[in-house]
Amino acid sequence: MEKLNAIGRRKTSVARIYLSSGKGAIEVNKRSLENYFPSEVLRMLVQQPLHQAEVTEQYNIKVNVKGGGLTGQAEAIRLAIARVLCQVNAEYRPGLKQAGYLTRDPRMVERKKYGRKKARKRFQFSKR
Numbered sequence: 706m707e708k709l710n711a712i713g714r715r716k717t718s719v720a721r722i723y724l725s726s727g728k729g730a731i732e733v734n735k736r737s738l739e740n741y742f743p744s745e746v747l748r749m750l751v752q753q754p755l756h757q758a759e760v761t762e763q764y765n766i767k768v769n770v771k772g773g774g775l776t777g778q779a780e781a782i783r784l785a786i787a788r789v790l791c792q793v794n795a796e797y798r799p800g801l802k803q804a805g806y807l808t809r810d811p812r813m814v815e816r817k818k819y820g821r822k823k824a825r826k827r828f829q830f831s832k833r
Contacts, residue, residue: 717814754804
């Protein structure tokens with residue numbers, strides 16, 4: 706099997722992944738998954754599409770991810786893995802779609818407006 710790649714995005718994070726056949730090793734920015742994501746919840750988040758398609762031990766995944774925080778990066782990786790699994794086998798698509806792993810989360814941070822403290826917060830109003 707040749708290397709397949711896909712891109713996933715979430716907030717300001719961008720994840721590029723390369724999937725090849727192997728024993729289930731996931732490498733994020735040249736570090737192991739356990740080393741890169743200290744939280745068990747984030748590691749589980751990254752592996753959700755693999756568990757859904759029941760292919761956890763079949764593919765090696767190399768990830769380049771940048772931007773945002775750890776949660777955004779984990780969700781960007783999840784989207785990329787789901788997309789590349791659809792390239793591998795179209796039969797995985799309905800299950801992944803139903804679980805919501807193929808949907809790009811469009812929510813972004815709202816920009817700060819001039820004359821305000823934050824995006825929506827205003828300075829205290831004084832009547833007199």
